[in-house]
Amino acid sequence: MKVVFMGTPDFSVPVLDALIKAGHEIVAVYCQPPRPAGRGKKERPTPVHARALELGLEVRHPVSLKSEDEQDSMRALGADVGVVVAYGLILPQAILDAPQKGCLNIHASLLPRWRGAAPIHRAIMAGDAESGVCIMQMDAGLDTGPVLLEEKTPILAQDTTADLHDRLAGIGADAIVNALGQLDDLMPVPQPELGVTYAHKIDKSEAKVDWTAPATEVDRKIRGLSPFPGAWCEVDGQRVKLLASRLAEGQGTAGEILDDALTVACGDGAVQLLRLQRAGKGAQDADVFLRGFPVSQGQQL
Numbered sequence: 001m002k003v004v005f006m007g008t009p010d011f012s013v014p015v016l017d018a019l020i021k022a023g024h025e026i027v028a029v030y031c032q033p034p035r036p037a038g039r040g041k042k043e044r045p046t047p048v049h050a051r052a053l054e055l056g057l058e059v060r061h062p063v064s065l066k067s068e069d070e071q072d073s074m075r076a077l078g079a080d081v082g083v084v085v086a087y088g089l090i091l092p093q094a095i096l097d098a099p100q101k102g103c104l105n106i107h108a109s110l111l112p113r114w115r116g117a118a119p120i121h122r123a124i125m126a127g128d129a130e131s132g133v134c135i136m137q138m139d140a141g142l143d144t145g146p147v148l149l150e151e152k153t154p155i156l157a158q159d160t161t162a163d164l165h166d167r168l169a170g171i172g173a174d175a176i177v178n179a180l181g182q183l184d185d186l187m188p189v190p191q192p193e194l195g196v197t198y199a200h201k202i203d204k205s206e207a208k209v210d211w212t213a214p215a216t217e218v219d220r221k222i223r224g225l226s227p228f229p230g231a232w233c234e235v236d237g238q239r240v241k242l243l244a245s246r247l248a249e250g251q252g253t254a255g256e257i258l259d260d261a262l263t264v265a266c267g268d269g270a271v272q273l274l275r276l277q278r279a280g281k282g283a284q285d286a287d288v289f290l291r292g293f294p295v296s297q298g299q300q301l
Helices: 010-020 046-053 068-075 118-127 161-181 215-226 287-292
Strands: 002-007 023-031 034-038 042-044 081-085 103-107 130-136 147-154 229-234 238-248 263-265 270-278
Touching: 002 010, 002 046, 002 270, 010 023, 010 046, 010 081, 023 046, 081 161, 103 161, 118 130, 118 161, 118 215, 130 161, 147 161, 215 238, 215 270, 270 287
Parallel strands: 002 023, 002 081, 081 103
Antiparallel strands: 034 042, 103 130, 130 147, 229 238, 238 270, 263 270
């Protein structure tokens, strides 16, 4: 098929590679424009942009798709289908209608649960037992279109958002190839109204750990916000990101260090911190962190 691909971050790259490997013709790649990054604030292409250039594909990065010129330009590609995954722009109806068979979205949740911007983070933070990928026929709503295909995966006890992100990216890549291979035979299933939830964008104000919360909630927050923006607490007046954890045995005053393995008491139960990061330093496993930044039993976070 002739495919117009629309995606921006790392999550989208395996999908682009899978489409090419499956023999589809990518007539153009749309992604977000390069943005200033790093200490020098030089413009850096997005992961999809960089990969598309490596593959010798045409790259377009309009700041908006609302103009008639942009919509005419999309129609002129003569695409059979559009594949959209974490693109980052609202698609006007004229863009959705430009490919012959419309646009398909790869969404990283089991719709209608977790429509919106941060479905992977929210699923872990909510304690969901499973997640997955839906291949959805796009309409003008926010992740409201009928579902063509669904693939599930369990959320494991120590999964971080990074872990689940990478797993879902691979699942999504396989799923869209499967969907395109049987597109004319797939039956669109309208999403039920029951069970709709919204995965609102993660706000950095959510990231500070409240040790008075139950250990299950603290553990989910740490794993759900890893690696970005990273849950954090203060240790001896320094902000430390908490990037991995697990539930542990123990009781004490909320925020109290219970042993020499970074087990911390919560409002109910305890968590063990497994991976941490100090400001200006790289992420470290707990044993390495403690060698450079001792934390004592009985210390209060």
